[in-house]
Amino acid sequence: MNYEEKIIEYPPVHPGTDRTFIRFYEGEPNPKAMLLGGCDEMPQRVFVTDTTVSSLPCMDEFTAEFGTGKGAAANSVHKRRSGKDILVILGAGEPFKTIESVLSIVAAALDANGQRSTVFVGIGGGVITDMTAFAASIFKRGARCELVPTTLLSMVDAAVGGKTGCDFGSYKNMIGSFFPAQKIHICPEFIKTLPQSEYRSGLAEVVKTALLFSAPLFDKLESNPGILDGRGKSEFAPLISEMIRTCVSEKASVVEQDLTEKGMRMLLNLGHTFGHALETCAGLGKVAHGDGVAWGMARAADLSERLGLCTKEYAERVKRMLRSYTWETSEIHPAMEGKGSAGDIARTIFGAMKKDKKNSSSKVRFVLQRGVCDTVITEADEGDVLAVLGAER
Amino acid sequence: MNYEEKIIEYPPVHPGTDRTFIRFYEGEPNPKAMLLGGCDEMPQRVFVTDTTVSSLPCMDEFTAEFGTGKGAAANSVHKRRSGKDILVILGAGEPFKTIESVLSIVAAALDANGQRSTVFVGIGGGVITDMTAFAASIFKRGARCELVPTTLLSMVDAAVGGKTGCDFGSYKNMIGSFFPAQKIHICPEFIKTLPQSEYRSGLAEVVKTALLFSAPLFDKLESNPGILDGRGKSEFAPLISEMIRTCVSEKASVVEQDLTEKGMRMLLNLGHTFGHALETCAGLGKVAHGDGVAWGMARAADLSERLGLCTKEYAERVKRMLRSYTWETSEIHPAMEGKGSAGDIARTIFGAMKKDKKNSSSKVRFVLQRGVCDTVITEADEGDVLAVLGAER
Incomplete structure (x- = not known):
């Protein structure tokens, strides 16, 4: 059919989301002081958190402002005394990272007569910060967003960088948007409130940052495995605080340079292609994200070695360091045991990789390494991938 | 609490959505030629349409490519012979403009192993184009989008300009995004396939464009009311084609200049504040969008006169022209009759206006006119708004 063509050119979408202010706080977390100070003329806020975070002692004064006692129920929505701000408390954990949770945030904001000027403030780990930012991005085609990451993982990774979303069916983060928060409030001492397993999960992203961008950080992690069990010790406080700042700076x-993952942002997926597939195949929520990534970094090291990109020594050094933090580095992750033969498991994981949203074709791309701070993105043959997943065992 | 601050600055979100190619086609619509030509190396496409459009004779050759017969059922998803492209057929009309419909598009794309490079192609009226573009915007945080508007309303308004979304509960377009299509295919002869009521609804947006931007178009509409019943007549074909191009150019x-409605794009809401409130209060789907806007333009004319912005003559001229196209211009729309006293109805509509997503505070802003091409955006007192809604009758 014949046609004539006209071109419209637009300004950037969402000019309000073109920068993020990241605030690093000192001392004990005090959400009330951090978030509820300021004048009466503040825009309306929709605070979103989960049952775990809302039960933390440091949250008591904050939740009391909403008339909410300790252990408030999930999905309870309480009007603040001023009648303007509201607090939404969701169920905690990956199983609640659903479109239904996102829509419950939207519905609460709508009930409170929220506008595009309303600020959605997510207080929690990556599940809460991703969903709060996603809700902000689709509410009336885009409201405003601030994040208060309370886990190590969300401080060093999830909150920074504008990725939002939720799971869909059995697939992680299949729907979402790029919608950077306007402010991120980082209070390192929140990590003292974490269960050990979540703290360890966050450390995996710290290790990833070290492998990708910072040999000195890698050396420090290698020589201080004591931080795994010593985050309460004053000797480690400066190291942990420095780690968080390094990770935030490197990710920033x-x-x-590449918000929407067209180029170098893909480097941040080191360990994630394997890790996400493991998380999906084990059943969402069974393997913590960071633990999946740590295992994925071990698999990436083996694949790098197998493809002749790095030496056996480098692959062994990476895996030894991961094991010193008690991460699994073997070809078949224990969470997959009982799910068929070694070959079956390898093929199941390879199949999930092919559905990963970062793959633009049927080939699977991997982030691999020649050494510390020397990273390449490459496709790999199915046979090599299956081999490092233990298919030949 | 003390803090230090760091600022991250991003490039524009979604660089791929910074321009739209609009193609104007001549002659009878031929979706197969328009959309399924091209080489095997085309990216995967997820075509989305509804039961009404898929039943049009001009769609037969297109749907046959997917093995789909006439009158295929809603939500049926058929693989194309190539095994790559798919066709999703949704139920037709506003009641299907739901998050469930959007998620069914996402699920179909996921089942077909869709990637970020996948192109979501919406073929239909505003309901289909809005939902298809919304699904594209949230699929894996942003895939690609093309639109084929088949109604006059979607050609002149809905498809152009990047607004996407769906209804939420009883509120129109409460969730969505700004996500411009990469291509829009406009084939004016599609309008011959429309029911008369939908054609009339689309004409209302043409009238709006004339009032806002084009005195010559206003004159032509005023002197050619015969186009309401004469779209099949060859004498009107050039006028209708010109109208569509003028509307697309003015909207573009x-x-x-203002994709995300921070400034002059708000002008496009002439008649919409009243119209959307009527659509919501009458029950979604009861009043066609354009008919609501036409009534809203009559209310805006009366409010403009009441506030001393325009003369009685201008308000009467606008309403006379609207009536010549058989639109309702009286204070109380017939769709609201039986819903309480005149005062009750006026207050119900005013309440819905306050929830409109374009209002950033509790005040309601209106797009009003001093005359053709002389438009102002202003707040109005509740009393004046209720008066032009017939509360004093």
């Missing part, structure tokens, strides 16, 4: 530098 | 010019 990447997303400033 | 506005959204190029």
Whole structure:
């Protein structure tokens, strides 16, 4: 059919989301002081958290402002005394990372007569920050967003960089948007409130940052495995605080150059292609994200070695360091045991990789390494991938 | 609490959505030629349409490519012979403009192993184009989008300008995003397939464009009311084609300057504040969008006169023209009769206006006119609004 063509050119979408202010706080977390200070002229806020975070002692004064006692129920929505701000408390954990949870945030904001000027404030781990930012991005086609990451993982990774979303069916983060928060409030001492397993999960992203961007950080992690069990010790406080700042700076530098993952942001997926597939195949929520990534980094090291990209020594050094933090590095992750033969498991994981949203074709791309701070993105043959997943065992 | 601050600055979100190619086609619509030509190396496409459009004779050759017969059922998803492209057929009309419909598009794309490079192609009226573009915007945080508007309303308004979304509960377009299509295919002869009521609804947006931007178009509409019943007549074909191009050009010019409705794009809401409130209060789907807007333009004319912005003559001229196209211009729309006293109805509609997503505070802003091409955005007192809604009758 014949046609004539006209071109419309737009300004950037969402000019309000073109920068993020990241605030690093000192001392004990005090959400009330951090979030509820300010004048009466503040825009309306929709605070979103989960039952775990809302039960933390440091949250008591904050939740009391909403008339909410300790252990408030999930999905309870309480009007603040001012009648303007509201607090939404969701169920905690990956199983609640659903479109239904996101829509419950939207519905609460709508009930409170929320506008595009309303600020959605997510207080929690990556599940809460991803969903709160997603809700903000679709509410009336885009409201405003601030995040208060309370886990190590969300401080160093999830909150920074504008990725939002929720799971869909059995697939992680299949729907979402790129919608950077306007402010991120980082209070490192929140990590003292974490269960050990979540703290360990967050450390995996710290290790990833070290492998990708910082040999000195890798050396420190290698020589201080004591931080795994010593986050309460004053000797480790400066190291942990420095780790968080290094990770935030390195991630910021990447997303400033490539917010929407067309190029170098893909480096941040080191360990994630394997890790996400493991998380999906084990059943969402069975393997913590960071633990999946740690295992994925071990698999990426083996694949790098197998493809002749790095030496056996480098692959062994990476895996030894991961094991010193008690992460699984073997070809078949224990969470997959009982799910068929070694070959079956390898093929199941490879199948999930092919559905990963970062793959633009049927080939699967991997982030692999020649050494610390020397990273390549490459496709790999199915046979090599299956081999490092233990199919030949 | 003390803090230090760091700022991250991002490039524009979604660089791929920074321009739209609009193609104007001549002659009878031929979706197969328009959409299924091209080489095997085309990216995967997820075509989305509804039961009404898929039943049009001009769609037969297109749907046959997917093995789909006439009158295929809603939500049926058929693989194309190539095994790559798919066709999703949704139920037709506003009641299907739900998050469930959007998620069914996402699920179909996921089942077909869709990637970020997958192109979501919406073929239909505003309901289909809005939902298809919304699904594209949230699929894996942003895939690609093309639109084929088949109604006059979607050609002149809905498809152009990047607004996407669906209804939520009883509120129109409460969730969505700004996500411009990469291509829009406009084939004016599609309008011959429309029911008369939908054609009339689309004409209302043409009238709006005339009032806002084009005195010559207003004159032509005023002197050719015969186009309401004469779209099949060859004498009107050039006028209708010109109308569509004028509307697309004027809208393009506005959204190029203000995609996200921070400024002059708000002008496009002439008649919409009243119209959307009527649509919501009458029950979604009861009053066609354009008919609501036409009634809203009559209310805006009366409010403009009441506030001393325009003369009685201008308000009467606008309403006379609207009536010549058989639109309702009286204070109380017939769709609201039986819903309480005149005062009750006026207050119900005013309440719905306050929830409109374009209002950033509790005040309601209106797009009003001093005359053709002389438009102002202003707040109005509740008393004046209720008066032009017939509360004093």
